[in-house]
Amino acid sequence: xxxxxxxxxxxxxxxxxxxxxxxxxxxxxxxxxxxxxxxxxxxxxxxxxxxxxxxxxxxxxxxxxxxxxxxxxxxxxxxxxxxxxxxxxxxxxxxxxxxxxxxxxxxxxxxxxxxxxxxxxxxxxxxxxxxxxxxxxxxxxxxxxxxxxxxxxxxxxxxxxxxxxxxxxxxxxxxxxxxxxxxxxxxxxxxxxxxxxxxxxxxxxxxxxxxxxxxxxxxxxxxxxxxxxxxxxxxxxxxxxxxxxxxxxxxxxxxxxxxxxxxxxxxxxxxxxxxxxxxxxxxxxxxxxxxxxxxxxxxxxxxxxxxxxxxxxxxxxxxxxxxxxxxxxxxxxxxxxxxxxxxxxxxxxxxxxxxxxxxxxxxxxxxxxxxxxxxxxxxxxxxxxxxxxxxxxxxxxxxxxxxxxxxxxxxxxxxxxxxxxxx
Numbered sequence: 201x202x203x204x205x206x207x208x209x210x211x212x213x214x215x216x217x218x219x220x221x222x223x224x225x226x227x228x229x230x231x232x233x234x235x236x237x238x239x240x241x242x243x244x245x246x247x248x249x250x251x252x253x254x255x256x257x258x259x260x261x262x263x264x265x266x267x268x269x270x271x272x273x274x275x276x277x278x279x280x281x282x283x284x285x286x287x288x289x290x291x292x293x294x295x296x297x298x299x300x301x302x303x304x305x306x307x308x309x310x311x312x313x314x315x316x317x318x319x320x321x322x323x324x325x326x327x328x329x330x331x332x333x334x335x336x337x338x339x340x341x342x343x344x345x346x347x348x349x350x351x352x353x354x355x356x357x358x359x360x361x362x363x364x365x366x367x368x369x370x371x372x373x374x375x376x377x378x379x380x381x382x383x384x385x386x387x388x389x390x391x392x393x394x395x396x397x398x399x400x401x402x403x404x405x406x407x408x409x410x411x412x413x414x415x416x417x418x419x420x421x422x423x424x425x426x427x428x429x430x431x432x433x434x435x436x437x438x439x440x441x442x443x444x445x446x447x448x449x450x451x452x453x454x455x456x457x458x459x460x461x462x463x464x465x466x467x468x469x470x471x472x473x474x475x476x477x478x479x480x481x482x483x484x485x486x487x488x489x490x491x492x493x494x495x496x497x498x499x500x501x502x503x504x505x506x507x508x509x510x511x512x513x514x515x516x517x518x519x520x521x522x523x524x525x526x527x528x529x530x531x532x533x534x535x536x537x538x539x540x541x542x543x544x545x546x547x548x549x550x551x552x553x554x555x556x557x558x559x560x561x562x563x564x565x566x567x568x569x570x571x572x573x574x575x576x577x578x579x580x581x582x583x584x585x586x587x588x589x590x591x592x593x594x595x596x597x598x599x600x601x602x603x604x605x606x607x608x609x610x611x612x613x614x615x616x617x618x619x620x621x622x623x
Contacts, residue, residue, distance in 0.1 A: 216428045223420060227413045235406040242398045243348055246391050250368035251346040254387035257303045258372045261296070261385070268292065269310065269319075270382070280376040282312045282383040284319050293321055297357045306356045306367060307388040310374075311336060313381065321357055339371035339384035346370040348391070356390075366392045445525040447503060448510035456524025456532050460584050463522075463536050468582055480577040481543035483533040484591035485513065485550065488569045488603040490529040501562035508559045509568060516553035517546060531570075540576040540608050547572040547606035555604060569604035571595055578611050586611075 262269065271283040284292070300308060300321065310319040315331050330336055335345040346368055353363045367388045374383040443455035451459065460482065467477045487493075487509060494502040506529065513523055513531055526532040533550070535543050551570060558565040573594025575587050594609035601607065 216424065219424055220421060223417055223424075227417050231406065231410055231413060234409050235402060238405045239398070239402045242401055246394055246398065247346050247348050247368050250389040250391055251344065251370050253303055254305075254346070254368070254370035254385075254389055255344070255372060257300065257305055257308075257387055258374075258385040261299075261308070262374065265292065265296075270376070279380065280378070280382055282310065282318055282374065284310070289319060289323065289326065292319065293323065296321060301357050304390050305387055306362075306365070306390045307354065309386040311340075311384045311386065313340060313383055315340075318383075335369060335371040336384055336386065339373045339386075340381055342373050342381055344370065344372055354388075364392075365390060366395055448507055448525050450510050450514065450531070451522065451524030453524065453526055456522065456526065456534070457584065459522045459524070460532070460534050460587075463534055464577065464582055464584060467536075467577065477577075477579060478537055479539040481535045481538045481540055482575055482587060482591050483531075483535065483543065483547050483550065483606070484526065484573040484575075484588070484595045485531040485533065485547075485570045486572075486595055486599070487529040488571055488599075493566060493568075497562045497564055497566060501564065501566065504561035505559050505566060505568055509554055509570065512553045512556075513550055513570075516550045521546070538576075540574060540610070543574045543576065544606055544608055547574050551604060551606060571598040571603045572606035573598060574606055574608040576608075576610070 268288050269282055269284060270280060296308070300306075307321050308319075309317050309321075309325065311330065312318050315329050315333070315336060317325050317328050317330060320326055335347070338345040348366065348368055351365050351367060353361060354365055354367075356362050367390055370385075370387045370389065372385040372387065373381045374385060376382045443451055445452040450456075463480055467480050487505070490502065490505070493505055506525075510523075510525065510531065513533065517523060517533055517535075520536060521538075522534040522536075524532050533546075535546060538546065551572060555567070555569045558567040560566075573591040573596070575590035575594060577587055581587060590609040590611065590613075593613070594607040597607040597609065598605045
């Protein structure tokens with residue numbers, strides 16, 4: 201049973217540790233994923249807000265500067281196009297800077313339909329062709345494209361060099377009166393001032409969520425811990441029930457034999473000194489005339505006699521000795537580190553403790569005695585069967601010699617006398 205009990209306890213502890221580990225990893229995963237999600241929500245909100253501002257800015261710019269940006273063709277059948285005279289560029293830039301600055305715009309570009317920059321607040325960019333720009337391509341196809349970027353450096357409307365700037369780039373199509381797309385705006389909206397707000401919002405949300413997870417995980421851990429404790433207690437109770445004789449409270453036959461087997465294994469693994477293993481002896485005890493007790497006083501009185509005999513045996517042996525109910529009225533005592541002569545002395549104390557006073561049961565005072573067979577493990581012996589057989593022979597010998605006595609039985613005596621005696 202010990203070989204089963206230890207793995208069960210170990211698996212229970214491993215399961216509890218696994219549950220705690222899985223819970224902790226799940227909490228960390230939820231916190232990380234939620235923080236990323238919250239950051240994306242904040243970022244998307246900022247981008248959408250910047251996009252709306254960029255649309256408003258571009259519409260206002262197109263409305264106020266349409267006369268110099270949109271030039272109708274000479275003929276009525278010719279398409280409308282974007283064009284800007286070179287002499288108008290400085291004046292337009294000077295007018296736009298204070299206007300755009302009030303909207304948080306740090307740069308703006310105007311593209312013609314052939315991807316050419318016809319105007320920019322950064323005058324050095326005018327005339328460049330920006331092919332391969334996916335945001336521009338989407339705008340020229342009729343869609344609005346916005347995304348957040350961090351620029352390493354850029355020149356703002358005041359002509360100052362700025363570093364590590366967060367901007368939302370928004371590409372907007374420019375429509376002619378007939379609905380055709382004649383170009384596109386690229387608006388850079390500075391959201392750097394919102395960076396601290398985003399971080400603060402994400403951090404606050406993450407801390408709040410972390411606190412909630414900590415409370416939930418802590419409560420779950422307490423519940424699991426209590427459940428584990430109760431499971432261990434239930435296991436211990438079941439183990440005690442499985443190992444205990446219900447009448448006497450001693451170990452039952454299976455468990456006492458397991459303890460004997462454990463002591464034999466321990467003796468073989470850990471000798472006291474040198475090549476000689478540590479001594480080990482057993483007592484096999486049997487109540488004298490127990491059948492007569494049952495016949496005379498009844499089985500309830502017999503049960504009381506068994507309980508009291510078990511208690512007296514348990515009180516008279518040493519702290520590290522082990523006793524169990526071996527069968528009906530038989531008891532087995534395992535004596536670790538004890539040779540035959542010392543075991544006979546222990547048997548003498550047990551016999552004295554049992555006979556010292558009668559047992560009061562069924563309105564009668566019942567005298568009780570036990571007989572004992574004593575055997576010591578041989579040096580090369582590692583199985584209990586022959587040891588128990590020798591102790592049984594010793595018990596028979598004690599019965600034949602008049603009961604209420606102990607008789608040792610050695611390997612040399614085995615086989616010379618083995619006739620059954622009345623119990």
